[in-house]
Amino acid sequence: MKNTDNHAVAQAVHDLGSALWFGGTVMGVAGVNKSGADLQQGIDRIRVASSAWKRFAPAQWAGIAATLGAGLQLTRVGGRRIALQKGFGTIGALKAGLAVAGAAATGYAAYSGNKISQVAEQTEARGQKLEVLDATQPTDQTPPELAKWQRRQRFAQYAVPVLAAANIACGSYLVQSYRAAATLKGVARRVLPG
Numbered sequence: 619m620k621n622t623d624n625h626a627v628a629q630a631v632h633d634l635g636s637a638l639w640f641g642g643t644v645m646g647v648a649g650v651n652k653s654g655a656d657l658q659q660g661i662d663r664i665r666v667a668s669s670a671w672k673r674f675a676p677a678q679w680a681g682i683a684a685t686l687g688a689g690l691q692l693t694r695v696g697g698r699r700i701a702l703q704k705g706f707g708t709i710g711a712l713k714a715g716l717a718v719a720g721a722a723a724t725g726y727a728a729y730s731g732n733k734i735s736q737v738a739e740q741t742e743a744r745g746q747k748l749e750v751l752d753a754t755q756p757t758d759q760t761p762p763e764l765a766k767w768q769r770r771q772r773f774a775q776y777a778v779p780v781l782a783a784a785n786i787a788c789g790s791y792l793v794q795s796y797r798a799a800a801t802l803k804g805v806a807r808r809v810l811p812g
Contacts, residue, residue: 628691635684640782660748667753668735713788720781727774
């Protein structure tokens with residue numbers, strides 16, 4: 619079989635994985651975590667979000683795995699470009715770093731969400747009334763341990779879509795650098811002085 623620079627399947631898997639990861643996270647922040655505010659009981663506000671995130675987690679991690687796995691394949695097939703085209707390797711390394719940081723932030727957000735759920739259930743089991751605005755927003759009456767995890771979750775839940783979006787933006791730059799004019803310009807900048 620002839621060796622080509624065609625990487626359409628890897629690019630499609632990467633882009634679909636990134637879209638799933640980014641879109642699902644934005645839906646979670648904008649919808650899932652806030653949806654509990656429509657419920658009467660604080661514990662139910664947390665349970666609804668926790669249940670939704672547990673159901674979505676396999677899809678989200680599949681999106682992340684597709685992004686990382688296909689990203690490795692795209693790096694492998696783009697090896698000559700990394701060596702020859704100025705800027706390609708730098709943006710590729712930045713993109714990889716953003717993907718890994720985004721996956722770590724996703725893991726931390728999931729961990730924080732689990733801690734919120736655990737602390738909320740413990741509070742409920744002790745017969746204490748649980749007051750929260752929604753899954754990530756405490757009130758003045760929220761137990762301090764729960765409020766701490768809600769603040770951490772709120773930070774992580776916004777970091778994840780920002781990192782996923784930056785990863786997608788870097789991917790767009792790299793795809794555009796495959797245009798003939800961009801390739802020639804990048805190679806010329808690499809080999810010509812000044």
